[in-house]
Amino acid sequence: MKHTALVVHDDPRVLASAASKLEAAGHSVRRASSLFEARRVLDGGLPDLVCTSLRLGDLPREFAIDRLRADFPTLRILLLIGHEELKEAGTALAACDEYVTVPAEEGRFQKSVDNLMKRADLDYEIARLSHGGQGGASTPGTTFLEQGQIRPFQQYERDILLHALTTTHWNVKETATRLKIGRATLYRKIDRYNLRAFRHQRQAS
Numbered sequence: 001m002k003h004t005a006l007v008v009h010d011d012p013r014v015l016a017s018a019a020s021k022l023e024a025a026g027h028s029v030r031r032a033s034s035l036f037e038a039r040r041v042l043d044g045g046l047p048d049l050v051c052t053s054l055r056l057g058d059l060p061r062e063f064a065i066d067r068l069r070a071d072f073p074t075l076r077i078l079l080l081i082g083h084e085e086l087k088e089a090g091t092a093l094a095a096c097d098e099y100v101t102v103p104a105e106e107g108r109f110q111k112s113v114d115n116l117m118k119r120a121d122l123d124y125e126i127a128r129l130s131h132g133g134q135g136g137a138s139t140p141g142t143t144f145l146e147q148g149q150i151r152p153f154q155q156y157e158r159d160i161l162l163h164a165l166t167t168t169h170w171n172v173k174e175t176a177t178r179l180k181i182g183r184a185t186l187y188r189k190i191d192r193y194n195l196r197a198f199r200h201q202r203q204a205s
Contacts, residue, residue, distance in 0.1 A: 003117045004047035006030045008038045008064065010057040014080060014102055018051050021109060027117075034058045035067060042072055043183065045170040046196060048120040049113065051078045054085050054092055063092040071184075074191045076116045080104075124197040158193040161186075170199060 005022050009015040010033050022029045030047065032038040035056050042050075056064045065077055079099035081089055086101070093099055097119075098112040161179075168174045172190075176183045190196065 002026055002028060003049065003120060004028045004030075005049040005051065005113075006032060006038065006041055006047045008032045008035070008050065008052040008056065009080060010034065010053065014053070017103075018080060018109070022051075022113065025110065025113065027113075035064060038068070039071065042075075043171075043173045045172060045199075046072060046075065046190075048076065049078060049116050050075050051080055051113075054079065054081050054089055063089070063095075065092050065095050069095055072187065076120060078112055078116060123194075154193075157189070158195070161189055161193065162195055162198055165190075165195060165199070 005027050007015055007019045007022065007029060008031075009018065012033070015031055015033060019029045019031050027049075030041050032041055033056075035058050038050075038052070041047075050068065052064050052068065054063055054065075059067060065079060068075060068077065077096045079089075079092060079096035080102050081092075081099055083101050086093075097116055100109050100112050161175075164175050164179055165172075168178070172183060172186060176186045179186070
């Protein structure tokens with residue numbers, strides 16, 4: 001199954017190496033060399049995995065993972081860390097899902113990637129089962145005006161959000177603007193209803 005990944009690193013060699021390994025494994029990869037670029041990519045939709053360095057050039061006094069976790073709390077993050085950075089990386093190591101030292105040992109990077117992609121698959125399957133095995137929400141254009149069974153409000157909200165995200169091709173910034181809600185609020189609702197699971201199913205079908 002094809003997964004999506006974002007590699008964030010300000011060292012062009014590490015960025016190219018990690019991205020090429022992910023692409024060789026069949027994943028769809030986006031690249032960013034700064035936190036600013038990473039946010040722009042993430043605003044357009046969250047990937048299955050983010051690989052990031054400990055620090056970035058536009059965020060010299062903070063760990064990149066701390067800022068990413070604050071803005072996008074459900075990201076699966078693989079930390080790419082230099083051997084010399086291990087001593088100062090205590091909280092960052094605790095915040096990431098897995099980490100590898102760079103240059104990475106042969107096979108270590110791919111093993112960590114595989115572990116996190118399997119976790120993504122499990123998350124999507126749990127989300128699918130939690131919604132009664134339904135492959136998606138209402139068909140686009142549903143107005144909810146027809147008579148029938150009244151469902152819990154949360155199901156209507158989920159369907160509306162999924163319809164809006166599908167209409168904008170999962171452009172979170174545009175969706176939030178058109179729904180007139182904040183992006184942070186939209187991200188929380190995406191997480192609450194596990195909407196990325198529905199996106200994943202449609203990409204796989």
